[in-house]
Amino acid sequence: MIKGLFKIIEEGFFRLIMFLSTCIIVFALFLIVYSILKKGIPSLSLEMLTQTPKGGFYFGKEGGILNAIIGSLYLSTGATFLALIISLPVALYMNVYLFSRKKIVNAVRFLLDLLWGIPSIVYGAFGFTIMILLGMKTSLLAGIIVITLLIIPIMVRAMDEGFKTVPLGLTESAASLGATKYEIAFKVFIRQCLPFVITALLLSFGRAIGDAASVLFTAGFTDRIPTSLTQQTATLPLSIFFQLSSPIPEVKNRAYAAAVVLTFIVLLISILSRILSGTYKKSSIKF
Amino acid sequence: MNETYKIKVEDLNLYIDKKHILKNINIQIPKNKITVILGPSGCGKTTLMKCLNRLTDLYPEITVSGRIYIDNEEILNNRNGITKLRKRMGLLSQRPYPLPMSIYKNISFGLKISQRRKKKFLDRRIEHYLKQASLWDEVRDRLKEPASCLSIGQQQRLCLARGLAVDPDIILADEPTSALDPMSSQAIEKKFMELKQSYTIVVVTHILRQAVRMADYVIFMYLGEVIEQGPAKELFNYPKEEKTKAYLKGVFY
Numbered sequence: 453m454i455k456g457l458f459k460i461i462e463e464g465f466f467r468l469i470m471f472l473s474t475c476i477i478v479f480a481l482f483l484i485v486y487s488i489l490k491k492g493i494p495s496l497s498l499e500m501l502t503q504t505p506k507g508g509f510y511f512g513k514e515g516g517i518l519n520a521i522i523g524s525l526y527l528s529t530g531a532t533f534l535a536l537i538i539s540l541p542v543a544l545y546m547n548v549y550l551f552s553r554k555k556i557v558n559a560v561r562f563l564l565d566l567l568w569g570i571p572s573i574v575y576g577a578f579g580f581t582i583m584i585l586l587g588m589k590t591s592l593l594a595g596i597i598v599i600t601l602l603i604i605p606i607m608v609r610a611m612d613e614g615f616k617t618v619p620l621g622l623t624e625s626a627a628s629l630g631a632t633k634y635e636i637a638f639k640v641f642i643r644q645c646l647p648f649v650i651t652a653l654l655l656s657f658g659r660a661i662g663d664a665a666s667v668l669f670t671a672g673f674t675d676r677i678p679t680s681l682t683q684q685t686a687t688l689p690l691s692i693f694f695q696l697s698s699p700i701p702e703v704k705n706r707a708y709a710a711a712v713v714l715t716f717i718v719l720l721i722s723i724l725s726r727i728l729s730g731t732y733k734k735s736s737i738k739f
Numbered sequence: 740m741n742e743t744y745k746i747k748v749e750d751l752n753l754y755i756d757k758k759h760i761l762k763n764i765n766i767q768i769p770k771n772k773i774t775v776i777l778g779p780s781g782c783g784k785t786t787l788m789k790c791l792n793r794l795t796d797l798y799p800e801i802t803v804s805g806r807i808y809i810d811n812e813e814i815l816n817n818r819n820g821i822t823k824l825r826k827r828m829g830l831l832s833q834r835p836y837p838l839p840m841s842i843y844k845n846i847s848f849g850l851k852i853s854q855r856r857k858k859k860f861l862d863r864r865i866e867h868y869l870k871q872a873s874l875w876d877e878v879r880d881r882l883k884e885p886a887s888c889l890s891i892g893q894q895q896r897l898c899l900a901r902g903l904a905v906d907p908d909i910i911l912a913d914e915p916t917s918a919l920d921p922m923s924s925q926a927i928e929k930k931f932m933e934l935k936q937s938y939t940i941v942v943v944t945h946i947l948r949q950a951v952r953m954a955d956y957v958i959f960m961y962l963g964e965v966i967e968q969g970p971a972k973e974l975f976n977y978p979k980e981e982k983t984k985a986y987l988k989g990v991f992y
Binding site for chain 2: 632
């Protein structure tokens with residue numbers, strides 16, 4: 453009898469904890485979005501989105517953050533693309549060619565997780581050191597390369613988690629039809645795991661566009677929109693950072709408007725990837 | 740070697756790491772007949788079958804020694820032509836593994852690996868193989884739909900059609916009905932009876948009644964060894980070995 457009562461209390465207690473934790477998360481999310489929107493929306497204007505900073509922008513005069521929007525898009529698109537070219541073969545190699553060499557694959561996974569955990573400022577500092585060594589200046593290209601390095605572990609591991617779910621039977625079936633490993637990798641694995649690949653791209657893009665520390669030293673900051681890879685570029689996170697550290701209230705509020713823009717871009721990418729991976733999920737086989 | 744034998748295995752030994760899985764296998768599989776490899780679970784039936792099309796090559800921890808002849812040609816120690824070898828055999832696994840693409844592409848996958856083909860040719864061949872697997876009537880209007888939308892019984896027949904499409908002369912089936920309902924199982928069994936006119940069929944099963952229904956030739960395995968082999972009637976009616984008798988009586992269950 454007492455034991456039964458204890459079970460009921462135990463059950464209720466843990467349910468309460470789970471419920472409260474979920475509430476805290478949802479509440480925190482809403483609080484963040486609310487405070488950004490509340491401060492950001494009033495300063496958000498067409499001018500803000502379509503113009504680069506003019507003379508007195510950082511004193512609250514006219515101009516916008518188009519330089520940072522375009523810069524960030526250039527940077528993260530370029531980095532996501534570069535990282536894809538490197539990550540996809542790595543993830544496929546781990547799962548198609550090395551799948552039975554568990555020790556090697558697990559060692560690679562461990563190293564990637566380690567890289568994932570390195571703070572982005574370290575990547576920035578590392579990139580900066582290399583740039584000095586090579587005599588390079590801060591530029592869009594340097595920023596892209598450092599961000600690429602930053603997101604490769606994320607992308608590889610995200611794809612890897614997907615490729616891991618491919619059952620051996622599918623590999624064997626394809627092999628018994630006469631497919632080579634290359635054909636198994638590119639025709640079967642990628643098709644089966646396309647939703648995972650898309651999710652990996654999104655995750656990396658989100659990380660790329662939101663990171664400030666790694667581009668601080670490498671991409672620089674400028675009020676102009678870059679027209680070549682060797683020019684400096686502005687980014688949204690740094691734009692937020694610089695405006696937020698201003699003592700002028702108008703400039704501060706503009707930082708929140710920039711944050712709204714950044715959040716909106718990430719939201720858009722999320723929705724897009726949801727739709728895409730939903731479409732491709734239909735042709736994946738459920739095992 | 741007797742000419743009616745399609746596959747001949749000599750002194751086959753297989754180790755996974757250091758574990759001895761298949762012990763000194765010597766078997767002969769007759770041409771254009773259904774050969775059933777019978778035995779309790781875990782006796783190495785599936786592993787033996789995977790040796791035949793060298794799927795064992797996918798796993799570096801497996802070492803195989805011995806000789807396998809197909810049409811008098813040694814295939815186990817032949818380092819090249821492995822994809823060609825695999826295309827000579829259609830594989831049907833325990834549960835269907837359709838490829839993550841449309842019904843049409845599932846079958847054209849194997850055809851296209853052989854060589855580039857014209858669309859008209861593909862269309863005709865795909866219809867032919869789907870009819871052979873008795874699936875055509877159910878899917879003729881939705882060839883472009885993903886294979887994942889088929890029921891599991893349909894998927895297994897799709898896998899059969901896909902296996903036939905690479906134009907093999909041998910069909911390997913690893914407990915092909917174990918995931919299917921009785922109706923679909925019957926459809927597959929019936930299909931095999933028809934197909935044996937033109938194919939050599941090897942079926943792995945632990946279901947005695949299925950073996951009795953289908954087999955022309957039986958290989959009985961126990962714990963990695965071939966205990967007895969022979970024509971179905973002989974083996975089922977007059978088993979020589981004690982273990983075979985026990986299995987036929989159902990003692991192992």
